[in-house]
Amino acid sequence: MGFNPMHLGTTLLARKLVVRAxxxxxxxxxxxxxxxxxxxxxxxxxxxxxxxxxxPYPALLVMFVCNHCPFVKHLKKAIVKLTNFYMKKGLAVVAISSNSIATHPQDGPQFMAEEAKLLNYPFPYLYDESQDVAREFGAVCTPEFFLFKKDGRRPFELVYHGQFDDSRPSNNVPVSGRDLSRAIDCVLSSQPIPSVQKPSVGCSIKWHPETTL
Incomplete structure (x- = not known):
């Protein structure tokens, strides 16, 4: 049985907010x-x-997130519930923060640790200080999701690079995790992944001031 978005509860329904990010x-x-x-x-x-x-895992979800971004804050509790559900089914999950602490100190390691403890993240929340990993993945925003599958001894291959769902801080669409959960269901059941993948929308990754992309 797949992830049931109704388990997210009414507290995670999108609220009408003005987001200036x-x-x-x-x-x-x-x-x-x-x-x-x-x-x-x-x-x-x-x-x-x-x-x-x-x-050892058949699938790996890599999420680029951060502490301060309102788009990430909007989904955090839902991300925890969704990942808890699928990690019990064999999905490996890791979150990465690549934001510069020169411009956004609230995204630094100390506050990442506090965030992970406060929200009881079931996955490791890693710090990409050099931002090299974000560049290697081609990540540009938070949140951003990369879902990989693995067949036997073959390397992990990217099968989904899309949004969590249609919910945003500035609309009234309930948080459901629908898009990402469908992709994970397909991977774990060896079914074809949906070919239509809507891009994630969020805050830009905060590159170091001297960085030119």
Whole structure:
């Protein structure tokens, strides 16, 4: 049985808010491409995680998020519920924050650890200080979701790079996780992934001031 969005509860229904953060859409990624290598620290525990740690799993969800972005805040509780549900079914999950603390200190490691503890994240929340991992993935916004599948000993391959659902902080669409949960259901049941994948919409990743993209 797939993820039931009704379990998100009425507290996660979208509220009519005015969001002044600039909207950025995720760019098209090459489906079928291999998952980039990463080796990043988890501020909460001090453990260093790398891609190889997830090799035993049939699927891996990589999420680029941060603490301050209203688009991420809008989905945080739903993300926790959705990932809790699918991690019990064999999905591996990791979240990464790549924002510059020079411009957004509230996204720094200390506050990441506090956030992970407060919300009881079931997945590691990693710090990409150099921003190299974000560049390797082609990530440009938060939240941004990359879903990979793995067949046997073959490398993880990208099968979904789309939105969580249609809900935004500034509309009245209930948070459901529909788009992402459908993709995960397909991966875990070895079914074809939907070919239509709507881009994520969120805040731009906050690059270091000296960075030119």
């Amino acid at each position: 600039a909207r950025t859409e995720s760019k098209g990624a090459s489906l079928g491409s291999k998952a980039p290598h990463f080796e990043l620290p988890e501020p909460l525990t001090g453990k260093v995680w790398k891609l190889d740690d997830f090799e």
